[in-house]
Amino acid sequence: MMFKKLALGASVAATVLMAGFAAKAQxxxxxxxxxxxxxxxxxxxxxxxxxxxxxxxxxxxxxxxxxxxxxxxxxxxxxxxxxxxxxxxxxxxxxxxxxxxxxxxxxxxxxxxxxxxxxxxxxxxxxxxxxxxxxxxxxxxxxxxxTYWDGANAFIQHVAQQEGGFDKLKGKTIGLLHLDAPFGKEPIPILETLAKQHGFNLKLYPVAPAEMQNQSSVWLSIRRDRTDWVYNQGWGAMNPTAVREAARGGFPVNRLVGVWWAGGDDDARPAGDAAKGYRALNWHQTxxxxxxxxxxxxxxxxxxxxxxxxxxxxxxxxxxxxxxxxxxxxxxxxxxxxxxxxxxxxxxxxxxxxxxxxxxxxxxxxxxxxxxxxxxxxxxxxxxxxAVYVMEWDGKAWKRQSADIQPQKEMVRPLLEEAAKAFATSNAGWPARTEPCQNNS
Amino acid sequence: MFYRETGQFKTNYADDMAIFPIRQDRIGLALILAFAFLVVPFVTSDFTLKTIMLPFLALSVAVIGLNILTGYTGLISLGSAGFMGVGAYACYKLTTIFPEVNILIWIFVSGFFAAAVGVFFGLPSLRIKGLYLAVATLAAQFFLQWAFVRIPWLFNYNPSGAIEVPLRTLFGVPITGPTASLEVKYLICLCFVVGMTWLASNLVHGRIGRSWMAVRDMDIAAELMGIKLLNAKLMAFAVSSFYCGVSGALFVFLYLGGAEAGTEFAIRLSFLILFAVIIGGAGSMIGSFLGAGFIVALPTILKFGLPAIGIAITGATAEKIVLMIIGALTIYLLIVEPHGLARIWQIMKQKLRVWPFPY
Known part of the structure; x- marks a missing residue:
């Protein structure tokens, strides 16, 4: 019995070895x-x-x-x-x-x-x-x-449009609801720069990965801070919970804007009618x-x-x-x-x-x-x-809510270049580009 | 027939106390080592080296570590992945601050950082036991995971929040970083595993190991016999976390080669290591390897091995089956064979010794 199992195991292991040599299909x-x-x-x-x-x-x-x-x-x-x-x-x-x-x-x-x-x-x-x-x-x-940095930038542009201009942002409180992981924290530097530039208060609401489906305390803070707009940098089970909690706490869902990964139909649908008005960024039509x-x-x-x-x-x-x-x-x-x-x-x-x-x-x-x-x-x-645009959930499907928003390349590109340089220096021996450039005209 | 000690006489105490008293075992071990060092890196495909051998070796160190704590000392811990993370981050910080010192030294030294953290979180073990200790170590897991994400100094303020493995060499041969060959990484991992196993085996068979086992079997009796519980338990936490730390450094530097470590060293990995201890066999060195091998190889073999021999199975189904098998096997072994696969291996050896005339 045991030997049979061993033999089977060995043959399976052998095939795994063989998988490496899989022939290239014609x-x-x-x-x-x-x-x-x-x-x-x-x-x-x-x-x-x-x-x-x-x-x-x-x-x-x-x-x-x-x-x-x-x-x-x-x-x-x-x-x-x-x-x-x-x-x-x-x-x-x-x-x-x-x-x-x-x-x-x-x-x-x-x-x-x-x-x-x-x-x-x-x-x-x-x-x-x-x-x-x-x-x-x-x-x-x-x-x-x-990039996520352009996304955060586009979100602030959207808020300014809705509030009636960048000068109206002064004194407003804008929150970032984010997964407490590198993905969630990406927009922070851009939002901090923009907060300084336009004079709004930035509040951070981190959600630990283990707490994705339990955000009541976070939403309590959002209510206490009287946050005007919330940008949701979430993924997976975090999103439907955020929409549900916003609706339950009386936060106007049309002031909750998700990143493109927070715009699934199943992110909005579970909250039912309460999710009507939930917004998310997107770069393609539904x-x-x-x-x-x-x-x-x-x-x-x-x-x-x-x-x-x-x-x-x-x-x-x-x-x-x-x-x-x-x-x-x-x-x-x-x-x-x-x-x-x-x-x-x-x-x-x-x-x-x-x-x-x-x-x-x-x-x-x-x-x-x-x-x-x-x-x-x-x-x-x-x-x-x-460009991205903002879409809004009407209770059954996503509807386009805004015109195309062009990210501010001149603001984001230097930051990207800086980060790329930092990556190359921290990874000693990062090769310089030798690949020829394909001229696309 | 071939596996029996007839004619092998022990003529002194040292022979009698040897870890491998039977000559065939010693030969077998030598053969396995020779195979691992001389054959495996040259005949296995890159795919097998990278997806099975490297994670198996890196994780087996952590499983030995948890086995020292759980199997030998009887203290349960759910913080192993957190301690692995400490090792990985310590190694990253050390090698970026002192790039001129060889990375191999830092991989080893990073274990001491994990040990220090482990001792700190092991302090409650003097007062609480069993489930309550598990909960206390769970706090370590969550705290450490939080720290990896929240303290930007740990990842050198990298905007992506990840730790990246720089290129490091030994005698001019790259051993970490993208250009290092898999064979080199494998051999280095193997050297660490062999060395650490030798160390652990000597520890658990010596005075310290005996005091751990005494604490495990009945701590009050151990105390009455003169074993200091404080020393024994904290020592177990220190050694265990040291192993986890080295394992974490190996895991990131030689296997993953850069990752979002805050999510990699999550509670899921802690549980996997605990399951490896239970499945492999608590309180057994060979069990640590059997458990680690089982946990690492099973999903890969199901997912890629079965389709390769013509059994159509989608990746998603394979993942679900793996969860079911590991869960069911953990419960089954806990009830039927608490000493895990290692005990089954021992029974087989016992049967072989008396074969073909069992009495």
Whole structure:
């Protein structure tokens, strides 16, 4: 009995060893994509993962892939855990994945130092290390379309619009409700600078990861401080709790604005009618009224090949997965055009990303006219700092509430460059950029 | 047939008290070590080295540490991950302040910082026991985790709040940082593990270890026999935290290579280490390795091994199955075999000794 078990164990171990030597599939672009369908953050991870998965399934079904080559899309489960993410990174490397999409800040940080060695570019879409927007220092890392610092900046612009001008901010109390982790604390320096500039009081309301679902004391402080506006830098189970607590404590939910990761449909829905008016930043539209989403429904969802329930297709986080899929597909197309190869490598992928220029016409060509604002990556700007807008929950769906808000590049970019420089100095031996610049015109 | 001590006579006391009294055991250990040092780094794929061997080695040090506290001294602790974090941050601070000193020295020294913190949080163990002590160490876990996020000096005011592993070399060969090869990292980790295991094994078989076990079995009786409870318990906390600290430094510097350590050293990891002790076998050195191996390798094998041999299983399902297996096995072993896998291993050896004529 025991020996049988041992033998089984040995054979399993042997196959794990073999997995490292998995042969490169012919005529397909391999792409291993991190997801987290389990764990504390799965509520946000599942719709995003479904969106990406369905988008590539649709490309394969409708066009036979990209440029005539199938995309060998594979999911790797991380449970939002850094150790599992490292496993997925190694899995991607072993399978010749052309891109690493970490979907967690911790995983991004663990992978960044390896990217230029393993020649696998990293795409951390709107999260990760803000400083990696600086392409001169981080040629292998891309974090379009916006950084957390721009987000905080856009939030203050929104408050000023609503209050009737920046001069009206004086004496107001603006709070930052944030997850007490590096991700949550990112906007603090920008908000402090803006507070000094415009004369408002900044109050910080940290929520410990273990206390995500129990925020009553935090909201008591918010009431006591008579805070006028609250910016919610939260993720996962923290968001629905914040909306619920705000509504319960009588805080006007239309003065609670979430970062783009706090704008899931399931973040607002559980609070019921009380969530009406909850706002969040976003960089793409919601809803299924786009040709690309309709194609996904036609080619994937209706054929029963999606893991997502049909009514969730087109929700905010699902569309975020689609958005990411479109950017990646466009980068693959660029890489194919630049190199003339059909099956590209990680190095080609990096060049494809650096040539990314999603104009309105390109969005339309991808079946997503008006879906998102233009994104333009250059060799030095790996972020593009694109526009965001504010959306509002009407009780059933998200509705656009404001016009596009352009982040103040001239304010944020120097800070990004400073942070990138600090990263290079603290990581002794950080290589200078040798990758040639792909001229994108 | 082959595994028995017939003909191996002990002619002096030293032989009688040896840790491995049977020659076959000694040969087996030598073979395992030779295999680990000479074969594993050269034949295993990068994937296996990085995702199984490195975390296994790094965590096994922490499991030995908790085993000293829980298995040998009978004091339960839920702060192991916090103490690992202390080691990781201490090592980071030391190597950024004194970059000219070799990182290997700092990895070892960072254990002393963890030991100091461990002694401080071990003080309540003189008054409280069992569940209440577990709660007190839980406070350590939460406090330390809070400190890692809230004290920016610890991560050198890095805006991302993470600690990054700089490039460090030994005789010109990179051993930490992105350019270090996995084989080098593995061998260094292995040297630490072998050294620390040798140290722990000598500790628990000597006077100090005996006083720990006396405290575990009945602290009043131990006190009557002249063992100072204060010294014995704090010593156990110090040694245990020292091991956790070194493990944390290995974990970040050789395995992860930079991470958001405030979330990495969370309560989840503390529990995993405790489960590794329970599954592997409380109060056993080999149990620490069995437990650590089980905890580290099971998820990876389920997730990547099963699909590789053709059993279709999605990652999400594998994660859920892992939780179920570890939970069920922990409860099962607690009820049926409190000494864990190590005891099963011992029973196997006993059976082999009398095989094929059991009496």
């Amino acid at each position: 005529d397909a672009i391999n792409f291993v994509h991190n997801t987290y369908r389990t764990g504390a953050f799965s509520g946000s991870g599942i719709p995003v993962g479904d969106g990406v998965r369905d988008y590539f399934a649709m490309l394969n079904a409708r066009d036979g892939g990209i440029g005539g080559v199938r995309i060998n899309f594979e999911e790797c489960e991380t449970a939002y855990d850094t150790r599992r993410s490292v496993e997925c990174y190694e899995q991607g490397k072993a399978k010749n994945s052309v891109l690493y999409v970490p979907w967690s800040t911790g995983a991004t940080l663990a992978a960044i130092p390896r990217a230029h060695i393993d020649k696998i570019p990293i795409f951390s879409m709107g999260y990760g290390l803000s400083a990696s927007a600086v392409g001169e220092v981080f040629p292998w890392v891309f974090n379009m379309p916006i 809803g299924a009224n786009f040709p690309v989403v309709q194609d996904i429904i036609k080619h994937v969802v209706d054929k029963g090949q999606s893991l997502s329930p049909k009514e969730k297709v087109g929700e905010n986080l699902y569309n975020r997965g689609v958005y990411q899929g479109i950017l990646i597909a466009e980068a693959i197309r660029n890489a194919q055009a630049i190199t003339g190869k059909k099956v590209i490598t990680g190095e080609d992928m990096r060049r494809g990303f650096e040539a990314l220029n999603m104009t309105e016409a390109r969005w339309a060509a991808n079946g997503a006219a008006g879906f998102a604002s233009p994104v333009r990556v250059t060799c030095s700007d790996h972020n593009s700092q694109s």
